[in-house]
Amino acid sequence: MDKVTSFADNLIYVHIETTGSDLTLKECDPIKWERIIEIGAVKFKGEKYSEFHAFVNPRKKLPVNILDLCEGIDEERLKNSETIKEVLPRFLEFIEGLPIVLHNAEAEGNFLKTYAAALELNINNEILSSKELAVIVNPSLKEYTLDFLIKEYVANNEGEKHRALEDARSLAIVVQKIIEELWLESSLVMPYEFTEVDDWNWYKYIAPKAVTLYERPLMERDLVPIIPVNYDKYEELFRDEKLWQRTGKSYSIREQQIQVSEKIREGFEDGKITLIEAPTGIGKSMAYLLPAVIYSYKTGSKIIISTNTKGLQNQLVEKDIPNLLDIISLQNNINFMSIKGKCNYLCGDRFKLMDKPESLRDRLGYVYLYRYIFTKKLGDVEEINHWVRTTFNIDSFLDECTCESEYCDVKSCDYKEQCYYAREVDKLKEANIIIVNHSLLLKWPYGTEVEIKNLIADEAHNLKMEAYAAFQSEVISSEIAKTIREIYSKESKSGYLLYLAKKYRDIVDEKNVSVYSRNLNKAVDMVTESFRDFIKLKRKDKKDEEEIYDINESINLQDNRFNIVKKALQEFLQHLTLFSIEVNRAIEKLQCNEALKEDKRLKILLEKAKNLEVIKETIDSSIKQERENYCYSYSVHKGFRWWAIKYIPLDVQDEFYAKVVEPLESGLFISATLTSGGNYEDFKRTLGFTKCIENKKSLVEIPKIEPAFKYKQNSIIYSPNLKADPANIHEFAEEASVFILNIIDNIKGNVLMLFTSTARLKAFEKAVTPDFEKKGIRILTRKGDLQKLKNRDKKYFFLGSRGFFEGVDIPGDAMNTVILDKVPNINGKEPLYEALIKRKQREDLDYFKYYNIINYPIVAIDIKQIYGRLMRTEYDYGNFIILSKFYNITSINRNLEKELYGVRVIRADSDIIKDDINRRYRMWQKDNYNKIIYEVGNRLKLARTPEERQLTLKQEYEKRKLMYDKNV
Incomplete structure (x- = not known):
């Protein structure tokens, strides 16, 4: 590790380890809120360096995932340590009244202060966030976790150790290197943009000093021999x-x-x-x-x-x-x-037009974006870290500084040389291979730069649903409110028309615009209330609002209850018309002013006014339903935070x-x-x-291509005889957990379990967690933890939803079981599917016949995608378990079996499946052993001792991402 130094004197770097990620303290009982297990700190005071370290007894059993994370910490050591009541006074004595640096300062700082208050102590020290410092100084990073920053800034370091003192030392080095990086960038002059945040608590520490700075070492690339290539082949x-x-x-x-x-x-x-x-x-x-x-x-x-x-x-x-x-x-x-599409990029020109915010938090966000655009010369909105977006209110700026406007013309832009988007568009001319997503392909806004003449559409099965989405028309209440704010909002002091009205008072009469804007916002709220009344009317059991889940249903004009919503939407359209007329009248007057002919604010305002017409047309069409072969529907957020109206063509x-x-x-x-x-x-x-x-x-x-893997030989499909209906979420979760707990010990590797319902996922997790903890099985739910399924040192059980049906790639035998909660049939009540079925059904009353015409192609592709998570190499083997809707032998299930390459399906009770899993593992392991022995026979003959032979075999197994068992 680099030497621990600091430019800043009288500063303390602190790191704590806890019993979990939840840093809130809501319980009164000290035993329940005692969660700190280790404290580490390093202090720089008067050019003297000192350290503090203490283990803390949390007086409770630690979750296995915490013991896994904090290597070297065991329960016995903690049990014999002092409690927080004894450690905290010593820690407060060490930190004195000096400023302290914490990586997640807001959460960890509140955590420490709450502990101190509970023990009738005080922590009044100034708290600085190293995460915040890293974000503002280096906005080009994709992550800002301590682990990532240590790997980025500390030479030859593997990352966060999850040990308090070691990570406190690393934190001090990281802060030192970040400040050095800023000074190198600015040639020891404070960058101009930081004058906007001179009240930021880091400001005094980043003021440049004349000291020796470091240079990051250049990474040398390994050279590989060049082999002549005949490109005609x-x-x-x-x-x-x-x-x-x-x-x-x-x-x-x-x-x-x-x-x-x-x-x-x-x-x-x-x-x-x-x-x-x-x-x-x-x-x-x-x-x-x-x-x-x-x-x-x-x-x-x-x-x-x-x-x-x-x-x-x-x-x-x-x-x-x-x-x-x-x-x-x-x-x-x-x-x-x-x-990507234009709206995914930041516009430096529009950024310069923004008003500077008032609060420090927002000003930090402003400085972040300034440095992202002008210092780092970046512009991809999607690359902005999620924590940064939420912490510094970045989304509140994006409406005003993206390239989404049709008037954003890279050819005439004053900032073309600085604009990231302009550079990306310019690169299209020289690019041989251009990667896009299906959504952009279906809209393709770059026709003047590149005509799509040669296309490769990978993951092409998704094009069907992408086409429906691309050709639909939709309005969302939150977007309507946003459009109103962008045009004129006196309450939020925003809007292009508001700005122009203030600047040209003799041209624009604000009185009517202000009234119509306020009335239109009220009309949006009235529609929200009408949806609330309508949904309560439909729910005869009178559920509380928090029990009403997200709703997505067809608009049925024959349902008299919907008249509540229809009337509110009609009133909304009336207010929208008045607002639109007044806005366009103001625009016409402004356009007569010679000084405004090239004003970009006026051009963008004109575009926003056009959006009002789109909103009007979509809602008007949906409540009249005059178009044939369209699906008209509404959606309402669970908490009534937004509503949406849309129509989708049934023929694309x-x-x-x-x-x-x-x-x-x-x-x-x-x-x-x-x-x-x-x-x-x-x-x-x-x-x-x-x-x-x-x-x-x-x-x-192209006719069916034979699989590269031996699916029939190396995999099996199980369907247990579960009685519970998946619709009965809690009953199903209980029965499914009993089945899983019965077979889990016979499953040798990690498990990927996928759910077609988030509610079922959560219910199953709750049901199975206590027993999994007793068995030492680690439950994973975050997408970032998927790679842990490659590990064999612990047993992991990953729970995922529909979003994980594609893209999971875990080769080898570390993960050899995929479980699906039920056959992923479509919901025939979802508006699009419902409309497609009715369109096919016509006069025939056999609903399920036509349901299956729409359902089967979708479920067949879904189930093949899920099965594809299991087999990733020729050596892979394992189980595909479908818990429900597959046990009965129906014509659809028979056809699905054929889709799965004719792999054998065993429909049986839990104990039979359990025994069969064990038998097949032994068989598959023996088959792989014989296969590898055949492949590396010559190398094994050269082995001089049994130990050398075992080592060779172990190496060959590792190459194939398999675990070697000498007892096979």
Whole structure:
């Protein structure tokens, strides 16, 4: 570790470890609120350095996750330590009255003060947040956890130790390096923007001094030997093992990958629209990247790659494409980038037009954005850390400083050279490979820079729902309120018209605008109240508001009870019309002023006024329902914080074909789950691919490709005989927990359990937690903890919702069981599905026949996606358990079995499943052992001793991400 030093004298760095992440103290009983288990501090006073350390007895049993986190702390040591009542006075004596630095200062500071008050002591020390300092000085970081900052700033450090004294030392070094970084940046002059926060408690500590500063060491890249590449070979390059192993990574030839890559290359060369389902394990991403990159290199063609998830986008940009270019030596010939919609970027021009905020917290947010845009030259809103956005009210600024306005023209912008968005748009001209998401693809605002002629749509199965979302019209009450504020709001002192009215009093008469603005806001609230009355009327059991969950239902004009809402919406439209007329009248007067012709505020105001017409049209259309083949619906937030009205086209094929498919010279639509019922018919029909033939486009449907993995041999599907209906959440959770607890000891690895209902997830977690704690099983629920499923030192059980159905990639045997709460059938009462079913149903009364026409393609793809989380390498094996709606042998379940590659399904009671799990593990482990012995037989023959043979086998198992058991 670097030497612990500090520019600031009379400063103390403190770190505490507790029994959990909850730092609130609500209990009166000291035994319940005693949560500190360790305190560490380092003090710089009068050029003297000193330390404080103490373990604290929390007088309770620690959760296993805390013992895992704080290595070296055990319950016996804590049991023999002093209590907080004895430790805290000594700690207060150590910190004296000096300022103290805490990383999460607000939470930890309040925590310490509450303890002191409970013990009739006082902590009046000034508290500084090192996290806050890091955010303002270096806004380019993606994370600001202490662990991340230690890895970023402290040389050769593995990160946060979760030990109080060690982390207090690291904290002092981190703060030192952050301040040094600021001084290096500004050449020992206080940057201009910090004058906005001269009352910030860090200000006096970051004032530059003439001292020796550090330089961050440059990272040297390891050079790898270059192998000549024949680019005419395309997919045959996958057979050159030495080429793919040159970076030191393991590689094995996959015939299915070569087969898919060949079809993709033919699609580029022959101008085809190609549909491919490429099962998990064939190396889908590289199968299309290799021909795409080489084709672009040889022809100069631009290729757009569209994905659905941000995770895959990041994987392509940060890993797959750079690795491929390195392997085939094209890193200096191919430019690649990702691009987002305009509203995702910050505008320096609009930022300069903003009024400076008053409160210190908001001014810190203002300085953060200034440094993010102008110092670090960044602009991607999504890259702003979530904690930063919430802590410094960043979202309150975004409405005024993003590039969302149609008048944001990068060609004429005064800040073009400084604008991150302008640079990104400019890069489109030189880029060979451009990564986007499906939503942006369906709107594509960059047609003047890049025409989409060659397209690869990965995760293409998501395009159906994305198309419905892209072509819908929706208004949300919170967005309506935001639009009103952006136009004119005297109460919040905001709005472009308010600014112009103050500046040009002789042109704009504020009286009517102010009245209509106030009345329109009241009308929004009246609609909220009407929804509250309507929903209470529908709920005959008179549930309390907190028991009413989020509601998403079709608008039924035949339901007389809805007249309450309809009347309120009609009144809202009347007020909206009056406000809109008055705003447009004011705009017309302002436009007559020569001085305002180029005023960007007026141009943006005109755009906001147009938004009022969109709001009016959407609501008016929804309460009249004059359009055929549309789904009209409303949504209400659980706490009535917002309501929404929208209509969705039930037929998107014409629009999708015209916007996406028709302009293509070549197109690839690929996914691990693109077919249902063994064909592409549903995908083709929904998105208009059937029009390819009549428009003389070559449409190629690649027949089913055999999986790279031995699904039938290496996996099994279990369906236990559970009696509880999943709709009865608590009863189901209890029965499911009994089943899981019965089999869990026979499951050797970690478990991924997915839920189609968040309520069921929470009920199951509550039911199973006490017994899991007794067994030492760690429950995980945060997405960031998914990687823990790769560990074998502890047993982890991850609980996830629908958002985790895609993207989980845990290769090897560390995670070998995936559990699903029920077959993920659609909810036929959801407005879009309900409308699609009714549209199909017509006069036929057999509802379930038509329900299944809509449901089956969706559930088939979902269940294949979930199953795909289980098998990630040829050595993987394990169990896929479906708890409910699969035990009965129905025609739909039989068809779903076929979708899952014909893997055997065992429908049985808990004990039979438990015994079968154990038997199959032993069988799979033996099969892998024999396979590896065959693969590395020559190396084993060279082993001179049994110990050397065991070591060789262990190494080979680790390469394959498997655990070696010499007793197999």
